[in-house]
Amino acid sequence: MDFSGLHVAVTGAGAPTGIGRAFANMFLAEGAKVSISDLRAPQVDGMVGFACDVGDETAINTFIDGAEAANGPIDIFIANAGVGFSDTRDGAASADNKAWETSWAVNVMGAVYPARRLTPGWKKRGAGCFVVVSSAAGLLNQIGSASYSATKHAVLGFAEAMAIEHKADGISVHAVCPQYVKTNMTKGMSFAENNKDGLLEPSDVAQALKSSIEKNEFLVLSHPIVGEYFKAKAMDYDRYISGMAKLRSKVSQDDVKL
Numbered sequence: 001m002d003f004s005g006l007h008v009a010v011t012g013a014g015a016p017t018g019i020g021r022a023f024a025n026m027f028l029a030e031g032a033k034v035s036i037s038d039l040r041a042p043q044v045d046g047m048v049g050f051a052c053d054v055g056d057e058t059a060i061n062t063f064i065d066g067a068e069a070a071n072g073p074i075d076i077f078i079a080n081a082g083v084g085f086s087d088t089r090d091g092a093a094s095a096d097n098k099a100w101e102t103s104w105a106v107n108v109m110g111a112v113y114p115a116r117r118l119t120p121g122w123k124k125r126g127a128g129c130f131v132v133v134s135s136a137a138g139l140l141n142q143i144g145s146a147s148y149s150a151t152k153h154a155v156l157g158f159a160e161a162m163a164i165e166h167k168a169d170g171i172s173v174h175a176v177c178p179q180y181v182k183t184n185m186t187k188g189m190s191f192a193e194n195n196k197d198g199l200l201e202p203s204d205v206a207q208a209l210k211s212s213i214e215k216n217e218f219l220v221l222s223h224p225i226v227g228e229y230f231k232a233k234a235m236d237y238d239r240y241i242s243g244m245a246k247l248r249s250k251v252s253q254d255d256v257k258l
């Protein structure tokens with residue numbers, strides 16, 4: 001697929017080592033016009049940078065307005081910004097309300113707000129591409145972080161709804177569901193760094209997204225094994241829970257701290 005001249009906008013792309021920046025770099029190399037944002041405006045050669053807290057609808061709209069003023073109508077929007085908070089040793093309901101509320105605002109509404117803003121224009125044009133960065137935790141679970149798992153499930157459900165509702169409008173939707181990737185989020189997390197399924201580079205996830213857009217695949221499985229785990233879960237949910245509980249019993253909360 002020829003991405004040259006398309007306008008790609010990415011949230012949470014401030015960290016040079018992050019997945020969002022890898023998406024931005026990949027599309028820039030493909031000849032796209034790239035607009036990026038983060039809590040503080042990123043300064044990157046060849047891209048236009050904006051400050052945008054994705055949990056704030058007005059800030060999202062201002063980012064989209066600024067990006068479109070600079071680079072024209074957005075063709076591909078990537079809701080990448082994400083946060084994770086660990087549970088305490090008291091278990092799945094133990095993270096405080098602030099952690100749950102921030103996770104909901106960033107991981108879920110950070111996708112809903114841009115979709116709400118962009119959908120009417122994309123419907124009129126009969127084209128648009130919306131990418132949500134969920135996680136393997138959205139298909140399976142993140143041991144040690146119930147708020148991350150629940151909100152990544154929620155945003156995957158939202159992406160599914162977008163795909164179902166707007167396929168006939170010509171809007172393609174993709175949900176990126178990586179397992180562990182080498183970024184600030186997993187730095188120092190021994191369970192991720194030593195994971196048997198491997199720790200990918202952010203650029204690997206960007207290549208997986210490119211390939212899924214080209215094939216018009218909904219699920220972007222940068223770690224193909226996640227697709228196998230997901231199938232096994234669907235075949236036998238109780239076996240999945242027992243297996244995960246067994247794994248949980250072998251891992252300390254320190255090993256999985258986000």
Ligand SMILES: NC(=O)c1ccc[n+]([C@@H]2O[C@H](COP(=O)([O-])OP(=O)(O)OC[C@H]3O[C@@H](n4cnc5c(N)ncnc54)[C@H](O)[C@@H]3O)[C@@H](O)[C@H]2O)c1
Nearest residue numbers: 012015018019039053054080081082135178180181183185
């Ligand atoms: N690293 C992994 O193993 C992994 C695996 C699966 C999914 N993910 C997801 O990938 C995405 C990118 O994460 P990453 O691994 O590159 O980590 P990262 O911490 O490098 O990037 C996350 C970015 O989101 C930004 N951000 C946080 N709150 C924000 C807000 N309110 N508004 C705007 N930006 C905000 C941060 O400043 C940061 O730059 C996240 O959605 C994450 O959940 C990561």
